[in-house]
Amino acid sequence: MKRRSFLAITGLAGAAVSLSACSGNTTNGGAQGDITKDTTAELTFFYWDKVQTPTVEANIAAFNKEYPNIKVSTSIAAYKDYWSKLRTQAEGDQLPDVFWMNGPNIQLYASNEMLAPIDDIKDVPWDSYPKALVDLYTVDGKHYGIPKDYDTIACYVNKTLFEQAGVPLPTDGWTWEEHNDAAKKIAATGAYGVVTTVGAADGQGSYYNTMFQAGGYVIKDNLSGFADPKSIKGLKFWADLIADGSMPSLQVMTDTTPPKLFAAGKAGIYWAGSWMVQSLMEDLADPSQYTVVPLPKDEVQATVIHGLSYVASAKSKNLAAAKALVKAMTTKEAAETEAKNGTAIPAFNGTQQAWIESVPDWQLDVFTNGAADYSVPYPVSKNTAAWEDLQLQILPDAFAGKVAMDEAAKKLAEQMDALLAKE
C-alpha cells in the first residue's frame, strides 16, 4: 500500500511542477504597473468546476481579444482536491497566477500574504456586486477578490409527493411548523419527508440556515455562537426531524446521498444551494414535477449567501497581467456569459435574469430574491476549516440523537472558541 500511496503523491507533485513550469516562462510580463495590448505574458489559471469550463474558456477568449499576447493556460482539479493542491502550491511558492477563491479560505490566504491586494485595479464597479460578497473578500480593509458568482439556499420540492400526501405546495413565507407538518405527512406515505446534507456537517446547506432563522448565529466577534440557545434551537430542528422519522437517518443519507435520494423521487423536500440546479436538471426524470420554494422561516427568514471570487497570487511574476485577468473575468460581459450558460448565479448586479430564465418552470428568482432580501453571509474566520472540522466531529452524533444537542453544542462552542483564540 505504501508504495502506491507514494506514487500517488509523486503524481500530485508532478502536476504541481508542470503547473509551475508554465509560470516560470516569463517573457516580459511587467512586474508592476500598467499593461498594454502588446504586453506579452503567460498566466496560469486554476479552478475546480468542470461544468463551468465553457464559461471560463469564453471569458478567457474575450480577455485575449483585448490582450492577444497574454497566454492563459488553465488547469482544473475536483473540488475535494482543489484546496490541497492549492495549499501545496502555496507552500512551494508556486501558486497559479489567478485562481478561484471561496469564503472559508480567503482570510487564511490573504493574511498569510499569499494573495495580492487588488485595490489598484482601476474602475472596478464595487457597487455592482452584492455587498456581502465584496465584504467577504475584504481583509484588513483591502480588497483581495472580485466576486464571480453567488449562491443561496432554498427548498427543492417534489410536487408529486406533496400531492400524494395531500399537502398544499409551500408558499413564500411558510413557517417551520408548516414545513415539519408537510415533511411528516409525506413521510407517512412511505417516502422521505425531507433530506439534506446535515449528516456530512455541511452547515451551509442545512443547519446554518436554521440557526439564523431561529435568531442565532455561528460566529460573532471571533467567538462561537453554537452555545447560544437560539442557535441550539436551529440545530435541534434537524435532530427532531430525524427523531420523528420525517428525515431518514444519517446512515441512510451517508450510503445514498440526499441529491440521489431526491433525484430518485424518494424525498419530498431537499434543502440545497442554487449550485444544484444544473445537476438536478440532468438527473431528474421529469423536472416539471419539481419546483423551488424559499426556505421556511422561524423567528426571521434567512438563507446563507456565499460566492466565489477571482484572486491573484501575490507571488505572480506577471502581476499586472494577472490583475487584468481578474478584472476581465468579472466584467458585466463575463457575468452575462456566465448567466447564459446557467452554471452559477453571476454576482454582477442586473445580469441574473438570464440565469433565472435558464429553467423557466422553477421560479429560480427564489434564490436571487433571497440574496437581495434576507441573506446572511457565510460565517468565516481566519482558519475556518479548523472549526468546520469540529462540527464534523461533534454534531453528527447529536443529529442522530445519540447525545443531547445542548451538550454537543456547548462542547463545540468551547472547542471552537479555543481554536479561534489561537488564530
Next chain:
Amino acid sequence: MTTTTTGRAAPTGKRRRSPMSVGAWPLLFIGPLLLGVLVFYYYPIISNLWTSFTATNAFGGDPKFVGVDNYVDLLNRPDLPSALVNTLFYTAVVLLGVPLSVVIAAMIELPGLKGRTIYRVLFFMPYLAMPVAIAQVWRIFFNGNFGILNQGLKAIGIAEPPYWLSTPGFAMLAVAFFGIWSSIGFNVIILSAGLKGISPELYEAASLDGASAWRQFRTVTVPLLTPSIFFLTIMTAIGGFQLFDGLYAMLGPGNPAINQSRSLVYLFYNEAFVQQNKGGGAAIAMFIVLLVGIATAIQFWGQKKWVHYE
C-alpha cells in the same frame, strides 16, 4: 640480495589488501540508490522530526521552536487511544490475510493444476488497480440501502442488516476486510516465488515416507516458506499501521462513523491538512514511526524462533 628483497617488497605492499576486497566499486554501484534513499526517505524523516518540534503558520512557513509541546498535545488528545486501538485492530485483522495467502498460494502452485496463470492473474489483479477506485466498488457492495451484501442478508432472512459503512465497529470491519482482500494478490506472488524455491525432492522424499498432502504442507511447505511469510508479516504490519487510503475512500470525512473509526494516520492527515497544524501532524508521524519501529524490532527478535532459512 637486499635490493631484490626490497624490490619484491614494494609490489606486495601495494597488494596488502585481501584478495576479496574490491575497493570503492560497490559504493559506486549502490550510490545512485543510496542517494535516492537519502534524499527521499532520510531527509524527509529528519526534516519531519525537526518540524515536530516547531509551530508554523498555516502554510508551513515561519517556524518557531516549541520544544516537546506538540508531543504533549498529542499524548493529551482524547481521540488518541481509540485511534491506536483501531489501528492495532486493523493491523491484527489484515495479518490474518497472510495465512490465508499461504493456503491460496499453495493451492495455486499444486503440481498439475490447470489454468495456473489465470489464477495468478486473478489474484494479482486487485493489487494493480487503484485502491481508491476499488474502494468505490466495495462501497457499493457494502451500501446499506441497496448493496448486494445486505440484499443477500435480507434474502436469507436477516430483516435488518447493519449499515456496514456507517455503524461504528462494522465500519472498521468492512475496511479491514477490504484491506485483506487487496493485500492477497501481492502476498500470493511473493509466496509463489517462495514455493518455487522448495526443492521437489523434498516432497518426493516426504511422500516416500508416507506423508499425506496435509502433512507435507505442514512439515515441508510452511517451514520452508517461513522467510517469505516473515517478510510478508513485516510488510503487512507496517502497511496496517499506515492505514489511511482505504479508510478515507471507504468512509470519508462526512461519515457518521468516522469519529469512532479513525486510524493514527487519519489523525495525522486531519491535524496536518485539515487543522493545518504542521507541527502537530509531524509529531503524530514521529509517533507512528516509533510504533512501527518497535513492532518491527519485536518481529525481528521473534523470527529467530520460527523462521527457517534452510
